[in-house]
Amino acid sequence: MKKKIRRIKEAQTRSLSDNSRARYFTFSALYTAQGIPEGITYFALPAWLAMNGRSALEIASLVSVMLIPWSFKIIIAPLMDRFTYLSMGRKRPWVIFGQLGLILSFLFLGMVEDPLNNLSGLMMVGFLVNFFGAFQDVATDGMAVEVIPAKEQARANGLMWGSKTVGISASLIIGTWLINNIGFSLAVSSLSIVVACIMISPIYFRERQGEKMLPWTRGKISRHSKMIQVKSWGRILKNLYRVVVLKSSLILCLGIFLLGIMFGLVDTLLPIFSIQELGWDNSHFSNILSITTVIGGVLGMLLGGYLVDYFGKIKMLSIYLIFTTSLITSFAFMTNLWSSSIVAIAFILSYYTLYTFLCIGIFASAMHLCWKTVAATQFTLYMALSNMGRAIGAGLLGVLKMHFNWEMIFICIALIPFLIIFIIQLIKFSKHRKRVKSFDTVPYTLATPPVIKN
Template sequence: MQAKINFPTLSESAFLRYFNFAALYFAEGLAQGMLFVGIPAWMAMQGKSPSEIGQFAVACSVPWTFKFIIAPLMDRYTYLPMGRKRPWVLFGHLGLMLSIIAFAFVDDPLNNLNKFLAAAFLVSSFGAMQDAAGDAMAVDVVPADQQARANGYMQGSRMVGSSLSLVLCSWILNEYGFKASMLTLFFLVALITIVPIVIREHKGEKILPFTTGKASETSQKLQISNWSVILKALFNVFRLRNSLLVVILLFITQGAYNFFEHLLPIFAVKITGWTNVVYSQAFATADLIGGIIGMLAGGYLIERFGKKRMINIYFLLIVLLVLALNFAGVYWQNTNMLYGFIIVYRLLNAIAKIGVFAIAMQCCSKNISASQFTIFMTMGAVGSIAGASLVGPIKENFNWNISFIFFELFIGLAWLILQFINIEKHVAKIAELEHESTKSLVDTF
């Protein structure tokens, strides 16, 4: 059977790497679009209270802040004949599909909130697991000089997937009901799951547990099966100055973005007079445009001209864009102006994120890829929570102009932190630590 299934592998083909991770993030975006935007909007249309919608949002958000619990297990335990992280990716996809089915069959979901919230929590948990496994696989198999472009495809695909599910599954939700919408979502995710099933990490590995194949030498060398070595490696990596700076950068940028993106819909509704439906449509359109351009150009530009240089430019453009909004008060009620602003902002936001995530990926050790990258992303999630929590206090005490200036200051602080990150020095130090970890593991035996 192995001879019949002789596709190129992720380690052999740059195209397959880009295609594989674009597909994984597309599937992730499909679920996120409905969980974080589509279903809350539907609940609002059906007359559910802000408190009930907030409970749903919390149920979907909490699993993403606890990815750091599962990530060390991904580094410690795996089935090497199928790859280091691919078994976890497949497990995450399987769990995501089964949980979506369970979600679809919650009877009368709007009047059975406890089961509805529990099922949403389960879907989001497997979505978070799939995300952590996909990120770790990318750190393992994507060379440093391709990570920016890979992140472009990943983040862009997620935005496109989110937009697709918002349009298609929301339409089915309104026309045919909740069950039909979620079963459509299941079908789309199941279709994408074919990609990680047939594409292996390294040549000679098994497609599935019952097929022929064996663990690759590369995976065996990277795999650490000793908890003390894993924890020591994590401790040593996060003692490094640049690791801490990356953590701070992620915390500030994700906090700033979430602050502004919670502020923007309030601004659109109160000042421009938009409804939540109009805002959702504008947001979906902006994400579709931003996602496509991010895939086609975002990663390439960062890869071509350098991560720090391009992120500096994008930070500057974001600040100038919001500054222009600040001085355009007489046009705030112009729908076309705000629509254009949202599209340009989401495009710049998407490409800036691609660069920051590429830096975080390059600063990871392959030995503990799942744990380290997940900790990076978890700190970004904590920053997002902190950013959202600032919306109320700042808006209640300051006018719109000052509130926008706070966002510009947050981006300015992120720019300052970025200047102190030395990627090349950090990568060299990571290589030394990986060598020491491997030596320590050999000495143990």
């Protein structure tokens, strides 16, 4: 009897759905792993190429090609919802596969011969690194939606987002040091060791009790996974349509899209504004940005999720949006203080701290609205809308700059979070969850037959 109790406790300890500490640790580790390819391919590698005399056009072309795989997320997500090795869990096999792909792609990146004069080789392997980075991102988000309880989603998102920021910054700093001291090939290849260590976590912990650790070990399909697994493409599309067209989901889609426009505007504005208006050089701007984003990430990890969990998603999002509107508006009217480095740095630090807190709140809200049957696809759809908004915001800045000065542009940007404050008040989580819960008990048909009363 004691042995049986011990086995049950051990199974619960290794089950992500039953152990909150295991959830926090595993998803923090996986998000750290997501930050590694971004830190290397988006920052360390371009900086190294620039230092060695490659042109801005060449570097920009390289980065643009490496970014392409992230647009594939909306295609990858339905594949993960449709196909999996259920005896190991619904998303955990895909997470492990993505991690393995990252390890191999980093090794391949380190094997590129004469990388300074072989940009086509860097493009191809960099594309591969980011493909598996995007792949693991979708799988991790899908698994998080399915195993993290609603009451923990904000806190978990805080830890995850902070861990990713740390992963980006650490890989940028350490990767740059390694490249400069031991060479590109060894430096990049050594990152595969870090990813391999992180992969131990999703291998050791299972999604649910009784599942296999690996394909050749003992275990079985959990009743929960079997019940919610969708077995046809038509069903996935129908289920996605059912949940996305609900009022709260549509409102969140609009809010995420508008927020993405704001993020795209500010991200594109800051380097141009700081260099052309404030007179900074690109090195100074990069240093300030790195420091402020790390501080924002750590604050988000320690406070962002806790505040959303304690006070509620809509309340805290509203507060963050009010502060964001006030911050940008105030800075717009401080033109006489823009020359002060302290004021400019304080603005960037405050903005990226609020940016982190907003991302934590909006991601937690998106998770809470997801239907587990199509969680990966639905969550990825929300993120795709955010990315689309970012792209539009980045392009919109050029149009605004043609017609307005910097002060007016900041005021225009401040109107976006002000508008979102009112939009998100229409989101009703409890009503949405009740509706989604009814989907699991009432089968869906294209035409519901009439009820015949005797």
